[in-house]
Amino acid sequence: MRLGGFAVGGLALCLLATSCSARSDDDLVVFGAASLTDVLQAAEEQFEQDNPGIDVVLNLGGSNALREQIRSGADADLFIPADPEIMAEAIAAGDVDGPETAIARNELAIAVPAGNPADVQSLSDFARPELLLGICASAVPCGQLARAAFATSDIDPSLDTEEPDVRSLLAKVAGGELDAGVVYISDVAADPRVELVALKAWEQQSTTYVIAPTSGATNAAAAKRFVDFLQQGEGRSIIQQFGFGSVSR
Amino acid sequence: MTAPRTPSRAPRALVVLSLIGGTLFVLPLLGLLTETPWSRLGSILSDDIVVDALVLSAVTSIAAAVLSALFGVPIAWVLSRLQFRGRAIARAIVTLPMVLPPVVGGAALLFALGRNGLIGGFLNDVTGFSPFSVWGVILANTFVAMPFLILTVEGALNGIDRRHEAAAQTLGATDLEVFRRITLPMIAPSLKAGLLLAWARSLGEFGATITFAGNLQGRTQTLPLAVFVNLQSADREPALAISLILVAISLTVLVSLRDRWWGAR
Amino acid sequence: MTEGLRARIRVDRSPTFSLDIELAIAPGETVALLGHNGAGKSTTVEAIAGLARVSAGQIAVNGRVLDDGGNIFVSPAQRKVGVVFQDYLLFDHLSVQENLGFGATEAKATRVAEQLGISDLLSMSPRQLSGGQQQRVALGRALAIEPDLLLLDEPLAALDVETRTATRRTLAEHLRQFQGPKLLITHDPADAFLLADRIYMMENGRITQSGTAEEIRQKPATSYAAAVAGTxxxxxxxxxxxxxxxxxxxxxxxxxxxxxxxxxxxxxxxxxxxxxxxxxxxxxxxxxxxxxxxxxxxxxxxxxxxxxxxxxxxxxxxxxxxxxxxxxxxxxxxxxxxxxxxxxxxxx
Incomplete structure (x- = not known):
């Protein structure tokens, strides 16, 4: 009984305190779009090697979800959404300090299972009703871009699913459950199980990743150094290495 | 331990703990209510996304509950009444979806019934079945919901006085008649409870559905999927409105059916 | 004699208990199987009703073999053995009328209800009935299938003492109206003496004595029979x-x-x-x-x-x-x- 009581009491104290693992001052907390997962993990490793004493902490997720966390007071130093409009809104709301810096570009691509069994050649194949086809949900940037691509190409897609994020769409294509999916070009490069079918130039849509410190950032010096690293330092070549387009300065 | 000189003490502790625990359920509900865009609720609720998801959820959750009963009652009967090797394993397998993360369940369904799954290709050739359909949603829902019905009904089958079945036999009833005219009416209260549990589980089902059947408005986007997808968008109001619908429907059904079915207890 | 019940029942339940008895009941005759709890009465009921198989022997009613311990086994549903169970086992989810008609046509159910004087109970639920009424419904339910043999398993044990005597009297009347063989299983000597034409004394899975009440009273063969006879x-x-x-x-x-x-x-x-x-x-x-x-x-x-x-x-x-x-x-x-x-x- 006594020991159990102590355990419960300890748990309660821990819950009442703001956090059980308080953040160290040397931490640099980066909120990044899920599509940047591989890039940011590689960048973190390199940056920490170059800057001993700075510990980069990543929080990766859907751009809108991350924006919502910052609005609710999440402890972030840097914000990298996959959609410049989300950044613009966050700056306008005063949650992020502008101006933002563009660090990478991404384009759409068609992912097909190995061997391309349905012989998908272009975005217009998404009008074929006999195929199983997917895009991202309109709620996430990759879905909005895909919708925009269909609209500008005047294609009425025969869709079977709108996945909540690009990774689960990619997984269904990789597993052969879908004949094709509209994803980011960087995702196709990252997954050996799928093949890339390039969009025609007139079908193409792209997005830009922008970075800016939050208004509540506590580690401004480190934040600035990380932005520089991604924009012009070694981070820039890492971004290209993972299939993202570079941004002209 | 001393004698219970203050008998009111233990009950008071129970009441206090129950109140603390209760806030865990009430606070999120209040949070949802305060976030809800009440003034624009009418127009949001008549939105295509909301209406489509509502209709789809109603159809698929009821279908899943009915299918759970259609196949779950015989499974429960077999588990309860037949002696066979591996019965414990069989029981564990049919109740596995209760503990399995639904996403894993959905993935497992894909490995079996997806186009490249164990029998999925054959199934598609013969019946035209595709996971990305209403049937896929119903299948995923049934997969996660049926264990609740099986457990409830099997417990009831083990609990009834089986001599009534013997009495019916001596009156000339065949085994199937005994089941239909004696066993089934005797377990009716538990069957209803199992149906309600299975339906409730189906209505809230998310992980297996989105993994197995995907997410397409009007075809496979049920209420929970619509909430999840729209919570990620910049405009969260449809998600909040749908959440409110889910809460309202669930509370109404749970309150009214619970009272009607178990109120006499 | 091929009319009535002819049974040689052997059931090996466990290393410590086996049942091995022979019974013969003529049409119209009421025979009591009287014994303590644990003497093998329930096993006998199960064997004759078809709810358990015999290990060896033969059970035949009117020359029709129901179970021979080997290839022949007639299912309970096909036996036409009407059973009145110890606590009646009425179906609570059905009305009295539906209980009576469970194994019979509605017409037969109605006729049996008239015979037993329970026509006014037909629309009621078994739960609303007194113990004595429940027993009559259970008897009616068994009689409605027009059985070849009537098996009564402790038909009075569930009743309190006051109703037992009254119910025993009406039961005796109703039993007389049934023309087939009747086997009454009981632990109560009063039941055996008052309802049966003949008594089998049963101890430890064996018949230790059989005869009329008078014969057993005059020459009890065992101390149990003596105790019963001493009443x-x-x-x-x-x-x-x-x-x-x-x-x-x-x-x-x-x-x-x-x-x-x-x-x-x-x-x-x-x-x-x-x-x-x-x-x-x-x-x-x-x-x-x-x-x-x-x-x-x-x-x-x-x-x-x-x-x-x-x-x-x-x-x-x-x-x-x-x-x-x-x-x-x-x-x-x-x-x-x-x-x-x-x-x-x-x-x-």
Whole structure:
């Protein structure tokens, strides 16, 4: 009984305190779009090697979800959404300090299972009703871009699913459950199980990743150094290495 | 331990703990209510996304509950009444979806019934079945919901006085008649409870559905999927409105059916 | 004889218990299987009803073999053996009418209800019925299938003492109307004596004696039969608790005041106590008598009393010695009014 009581009491104290693992001052907390997962993990490793004493902490997720966390007071130093409009809104709301810096570009691509069994050649194949086809949900940037691509190409897609994020769409294509999916070009490069079918130039849509410190950032010096690293330092070549387009300065 | 000189003490502790625990359920509900865009609720609720998801959820959750009963009652009967090797394993397998993360369940369904799954290709050739359909949603829902019905009904089958079945036999009833005219009416209260549990589980089902059947408005986007997808968008109001619908429907059904079915207890 | 029930039942339940009995019941005959709990009565019911298989032997009704321990096994549904179960096992989710008609047509159910006098209960739920009414519905349900054999498993055990005697009388009437063989399973000697034409005494899975009630009373073959036979049975008339005996110049007081008219009176031999002097206190039945005989029965001694009331009394050997009991000794006998049971005789 006594020991159990102590355990419960300890748990309660821990819950009442703001956090059980308080953040160290040397931490640099980066909120990044899920599509940047591989890039940011590689960048973190390199940056920490170059800057001993700075510990980069990543929080990766859907751009809108991350924006919502910052609005609710999440402890972030840097914000990298996959959609410049989300950044613009966050700056306008005063949650992020502008101006933002563009660090990478991404384009759409068609992912097909190995061997391309349905012989998908272009975005217009998404009008074929006999195929199983997917895009991202309109709620996430990759879905909005895909919708925009269909609209500008005047294609009425025969869709079977709108996945909540690009990774689960990619997984269904990789597993052969879908004949094709509209994803980011960087995702196709990252997954050996799928093949890339390039969009025609007139079908193409792209997005830009922008970075800016939050208004509540506590580690401004480190934040600035990380932005520089991604924009012009070694981070820039890492971004290209993972299939993202570079941004002209 | 001393004698219970203050008998009111233990009950008071129970009441206090129950109140603390209760806030865990009430606070999120209040949070949802305060976030809800009440003034624009009418127009949001008549939105295509909301209406489509509502209709789809109603159809698929009821279908899943009915299918759970259609196949779950015989499974429960077999588990309860037949002696066979591996019965414990069989029981564990049919109740596995209760503990399995639904996403894993959905993935497992894909490995079996997806186009490249164990029998999925054959199934598609013969019946035209595709996971990305209403049937896929119903299948995923049934997969996660049926264990609740099986457990409830099997417990009831083990609990009834089986001599009534013997009495019916001596009156000339065949085994199937005994089941239909004696066993089934005797377990009716538990069957209803199992149906309600299975339906409730189906209505809230998310992980297996989105993994197995995907997410397409009007075809496979049920209420929970619509909430999840729209919570990620910049405009969260449809998600909040749908959440409110889910809460309202669930509370109404749970309150009214619970009272009607178990109120006499 | 191929008419009626012919059964040789052997069931090997466990290394420590086996059932091995032979039964024969003629059409119209009521036979009681009388034994303690654990004697094998339930196993017998299950075997005859078809709810369990026999290990060896043969059960046949009117020449039709139901189970031979080998290839032949007729399912309970096909046996046409009507069973009245111990606690009746009525179907609570069905009305009385639906219970009666469960294995029969509605017309038969209605006719049986009229015969048993339960037509006014048809629309009720079994849950609303008294114990005696439930028993009649259970009997009606079994009779409605027009069975070849009627099997009654402790049909009165679920009832309280007051209703038991009344229900036993109506049961006797209804049993007489059924023309097939009837097997009554019971642990209560009163049931056997009052309802059956013939009695099988059953102990440890074997039949130890069979015969009419009179034959068993006169020559009990085992100590169990002796205990059963020792139950003192007297005929008389009951007038508001005062019993005037038919064959002896004596009256007794009973607490069964409501059973008026001709009654069968039972006094258990252990219920009678013997005293050297006239006892004071509660017993309302006290009389001076003479010891007619002293029979040692192992751990008890049976004292046979002479006039005015020749009954058996079971006491311990120690009491026999301390009271100095021997034939011719004068002694006071007493019985509480609550220990003297009066049951309607019917027309027996």
């Amino acid at each position: 003192n049975l007297l005929h008389g008339t009951n007038d508001n608790g005062t019993l005037t005996l038919a064959d002896h110049p004596h009256t007794l007081q009973t607490s069964d005041v409501q059973m008026a008219g001709d009654v069968l009176i039972t006094i258990h031999p252990r219920a009678v106590s013997l005293h050297p002097a006239q006892p004071h206190g509660s017993p309302r039945n006290t009389w001076l008598t003479t010891v007619a005989a002293v029979e040692p029965l192992g751990d008890t001694t049976r004292i046979l009393l002479a006039a005015p009331l020749p009954i058996s009394v079971d006491i311990t050997p120690a009491s026999t010695a301390s009271l100095g009991l021997a034939p011719g000794v004068q002694i006071w006998a007493s019985v509480k009014a609550t220990e003297i049971r009066a049951s309607p005789t019917g027309e027996r």
